[in-house]
Amino acid sequence: MKPRVACVDGVELLMDYLEGTLAPEEREAIESHLFGCPRCTAFIESYRQTPRILRAATAASLPEDLAESLRRFLASRR
Amino acid sequence: MPSRFSTWLFRIATNAALMHRRARARRPAESLEACLPRFDGDGRHAAEPADLLAASRADELLDRKLLAEKARAGLERLPDIYRDAFVLRDLEELPTAEVADLLGIDAAAVRQRVHRARLMLRGYLGELMGVKP
Numbered sequence: 476m477k478p479r480v481a482c483v484d485g486v487e488l489l490m491d492y493l494e495g496t497l498a499p500e501e502r503e504a505i506e507s508h509l510f511g512c513p514r515c516t517a518f519i520e521s522y523r524q525t526p527r528i529l530r531a532a533t534a535a536s537l538p539e540d541l542a543e544s545l546r547r548f549l550a551s552r553r
Numbered sequence: 554m555p556s557r558f559s560t561w562l563f564r565i566a567t568n569a570a571l572m573h574r575r576a577r578a579r580r581p582a583e584s585l586e587a588c589l590p591r592f593d594g595d596g597r598h599a600a601e602p603a604d605l606l607a608a609s610r611a612d613e614l615l616d617r618k619l620l621a622e623k624a625r626a627g628l629e630r631l632p633d634i635y636r637d638a639f640v641l642r643d644l645e646e647l648p649t650a651e652v653a654d655l656l657g658i659d660a661a662a663v664r665q666r667v668h669r670a671r672l673m674l675r676g677y678l679g680e681l682m683g684v685k686p
Contacts (some may be wrong), residue, residue, distance in 0.1 A: 481597060514602050529629055
């Protein structure tokens with residue numbers, strides 16, 4: 476019999492689930508909850524998008540003085 | 554100079570700066586603990602699906618410059634150990650094993666720290682979108 480899983484359990488194990496480090500039985504139990512739960516489906520989507528959003532946002536957010544000195548450095552290397 | 558190289562260099566500089574913020578004497582007063590997801594007594598998400606999804610649209614709906622400022626502010630509000638792991642794993646996109654080597658911890662600890670950082674930052678993005686965690 477599969478262990479009963481609630482949203483809180485799925486969230487706790489989400490990273491391990493996404494990285495594929497869970498035992499098969501645990502993975503199956505998490506999947507049967509996560510994909511039948513609209514709240515968890517929405518949560519997973521936002522959890523998965525978070526690193527991408529932060530990566531894109533911080534890539535363009537270098538302070539202007541540092542950006543300028545890097546531009547000069549890059550120009551000097553041409 | 555290939556643009557990929559300059560993009561890479563900019564990212565390295567930004568992330569190095571973020572990691573070195575830990576050397577500052579003063580820490581921001583407010584952490585991101587309050588941005589962690591909330592559950593009811595049965596362990597179900599307390600928020601509705603639309604609110605739980607909101608963070609994923611932050612880059613579509615928020616002004617790009619504002620999001621860039623808020624993203625850096627959010628990263629600074631992470632506890633040091635979570636920020637370092639997140640920067641290396643999710644911003645630098647290093648493999649978990651490599652992050653573990655760099656930080657001198659095991660892979661399970663890396664996953665745990667990155668997970669906590671993602672949870673906090675996800676809630677923070679949702680907060681920027683006007684929803685509760």
